[in-house]
Amino acid sequence: MNTLKNLFLIYNKIPDSLQNTIKSFIPNSVKDSLFKKYKLTIADNSNCFNLPLEQIRIEVSSLCNLRCKHCASGSQYEAQNRELMSIATFENIVKQLNEINSVQSAIMYLGGEPLLNKNLPYFITELYKLETMKQIHFNTNGMLLNDEISRRLLKTNIDLICVSIDGTSAYESEQIRIGSNYESIRNNIYNFIKISNGNKTKLKIANTQIANNEEALLRNKPEIPLFLKKDFGEEIIIESNFAMK
Numbered sequence: 001m002n003t004l005k006n007l008f009l010i011y012n013k014i015p016d017s018l019q020n021t022i023k024s025f026i027p028n029s030v031k032d033s034l035f036k037k038y039k040l041t042i043a044d045n046s047n048c049f050n051l052p053l054e055q056i057r058i059e060v061s062s063l064c065n066l067r068c069k070h071c072a073s074g075s076q077y078e079a080q081n082r083e084l085m086s087i088a089t090f091e092n093i094v095k096q097l098n099e100i101n102s103v104q105s106a107i108m109y110l111g112g113e114p115l116l117n118k119n120l121p122y123f124i125t126e127l128y129k130l131e132t133m134k135q136i137h138f139n140t141n142g143m144l145l146n147d148e149i150s151r152r153l154l155k156t157n158i159d160l161i162c163v164s165i166d167g168t169s170a171y172e173s174e175q176i177r178i179g180s181n182y183e184s185i186r187n188n189i190y191n192f193i194k195i196s197n198g199n200k201t202k203l204k205i206a207n208t209q210i211a212n213n214e215e216a217l218l219r220n221k222p223e224i225p226l227f228l229k230k231d232f233g234e235e236i237i238i239e240s241n242f243a244m245k
């Protein structure tokens with residue numbers, strides 16, 4: 001068991017792309033039970049070291065306005081009940097975080113579109129009041145990043161907003177991210193940049209490209225696609241990564 005535990009601990013430290021490649025060699029028949037054991041082992045290990053809780057994810061919305069092909073929230077949208085996090089639930093979380101007093105970073109996203117929850121700016125403001133909080137960010141598909149919510153978010157001084165735009169062209173992104181419209185997202189980003197004017201909040205485009213073979217996956221990162229370079233130049237950070245088809 002110790003050998004297995006050590007193997008899992010080494011596996012946990014290697015990059016995601018290499019983890020995916022290793023997984024692809026494991027037969028489906030054993031994969032599920034093996035990775036169930038992996039999760040328990042890693043959890044056990046955290047408890048052994050009694051590590052403080054430093055990072056949390058908060059799902060402020062399990063609803064989504066898109067139906068992306070690669071995402072469980074998009075492709076199996078009807079498979080679960082979906083809702084927006086209420087103020088009461090959020091305040092209960094904050095109460096517990098105050099007691100824990102160790103969380104330094106929060107990601108306000110776990111599938112679902114955070115901007116559907118109109119209380120998001122309030123939630124962010126409250127989290128920054130935690131004594132230990134240093135960094136907050138969230139991911140969005142960018143379709144709802146209109147002028148009003150952009151101004152409210154800028155007032156919170158949130159550290160980072162990641163807008164997902166996938167593929168190597170606007171067309172491909174819209175084919176993957178069903179219901180999205182590249183032009184609307186681009187206009188929302190342009191407006192955000194215009195009104196942010198010296199604000200500490202950074203905007204980043206998170207671009208995932210399909211790797212057609214394992215060799216591509218083993219390469220570190222794909223090139224940033226031309227359409228994003230052309231439309232955003234040096235104005236905002238663009239990070240491209242591979243995902244397996």
Ligand code: SF4
Binds near residue numbers: 112141
């Ligand atoms: S926008 Fe995000 S949460 Fe919604 S379906 Fe697409 S990937 Fe999933």
